Amino acid sequence: MTATKRGTYMPLDDIRNKLIPQLTEARVTKITVTGGEPFMHPDLIEIIGAFRAAGMSVGVCTNGTMCSDEQIAALVELDAHMNVSLDGFAEESHSIFRGLPGCFAETIDTIKRFAAAGILQGLLCTPNSLAEDEEYRKLVEFARDQGATYVLMNPLGNMGRGQSKRAQGRLRTPDEQMREIARMTAPFEADGMEMVNIRFPNEDKPLGGCEAGNIVYVFTDGAMAICPYLVFAARTTASKHPDSDFIVGNVWEHGDVADRLDAYGKFSDRWDLGGNATCGACAMSSSCGKGCPAAVVASGERIGAVDTELCPVVPKQTRVLPLIGVS
Template sequence: MDWDAVRVRLIPQLLAARVSRVTLTGGEPTMHPGLLPIAASFREAGMSVGVCTNAVVLSDEQITMLAKLEAHLNVSLDGFSADSHGVFRGRPAAFAETVENVKRAAKAGILQGLLCTPNNLAQDEEYAELCRFAKEQGATYVLLNPLGEMGRGAAPGAQKLRRPDDHMRNIARLTLPFAADLDVVHIRFPNDDKPLSGCEAGTIIYVFTKGEVTVCPYLVFAARTRVSQHPDTDFIVGNVWEHDDIAARLDAYRFHERWKVGDNPTCGGCSLNASCGKGCPAAVVAAGERIGAVDTEQCPVVPRQSRMLPVVGAS
């Protein structure tokens, strides 16, 4: 995104839409020449700023300036060795670089959390080491999100790198003890008995670099998979570079009035119905169903043999 366009066009529309917190992501935002002035512009508008980064090329200037801006970093770390994180990222040296830069960010007081995609290149115990490292560096959370058919999971062969369900359960067991010191978030781990969470579409919006504004990026990613029955325009409210009324479009969208999650006989007759949020509609869309169908990969009630491959990947 062009810095001037962000300042002149994007920020006023986000303010009108009552946005108070912004996360800059990519791609790799630390490679964008306008990262610091863009972050400064958001802060001048009164918004808090976070940056999601792989931290490989994070510079001293960026750390210093982000600290002055009272911004924070969320860093991707997908294992705790060069043979896991480094290979997963395509360059073994990336592990040492990321770890060193996480330490530098922590020392500057701008490290917020670690974002992790468990994968078959890592041993289960590495995720406990990763949580221990996060605790030592003063992070507030570790978010673990398995590979799927959206995001990184859309790459050819990515499903071969997905950690099997029994290992995901073991990773949950190994990392839960750190919950006393960290917010350890397990996204779409195997679920055997819990009601599903609800959908937050519309409360966390996403702006693509080409200007499309969506109520949920995962719904757009899902709609762009080959089996989707929904066009991506079902979830895009407008384009910030073309439309002047993005705030009004967001207010008028009302996801849960347009689409009824869990609108199927299985959910309707389920004993968990009243307490269940029906899961992720993006997962339903990516599985080739219309919104309203069962989120079968997470539902603890549907027969296990009918469950589909996981569909929501890490950002």
């Protein structure tokens, strides 16, 4: 779910009286508060407290700015866990990429304070052309030393979220550099660090499956999506799908979103993933999850087409830019 987005806030009373009861009915047990920047919300701690009182575990995805020591103490009491965006390991990369001059030092300090308080969970990274390759090794080393359990890396993508498409093309990390980042950070897994590499270049492996419907998303306007990336992809000019294909209802307007989620059913039952000649004839089809349907939608195809950006069977020249954008 999202608690804040570009200066628009979910009201605390609505979260308590409308959102939480519906999520409880929908059997939701884990919440991730994202945005925008959650710490911009004036009632963030109270919101987390309301979710915890409802018996839900809570994680927060933050850029690591605007967080006071008093808030950290409250987060410890609430047993929340923190995930921090860190997109380079220097002022010249992270702060410029984020568009927040000077934020690198503040983010590093916040990560250390979260770690000291015992609430740091992971670091979230969008590799970009502003950072040197060695920065990513230092970033993962720093995460390990601070006790983070994982580093998740999302390549910059073409869905129109975060930067403009022109900026995305300029800042996107080339495939060969992504391979080098994966190579130099892989040894940290021997230290117990989980490396979660999202949509890195793939030459020979079957693709993963889709979690749409298992991890739902609530926008600040109340729309409940079975996957935010499918909605973002559907809103690009290339899309052949309306965003309504992936929105089940609105928590502010409908009192039955749990029933609507149940009625939507399993994503793989509703949509014919891999319903194309290439997948049908592929020897890896039985072990392949058919990749990301949002990437298919963003590329201008209907769900069921090949995820060409990562499919190892499709010729390289047909691939499109990666999907994942900046949070």
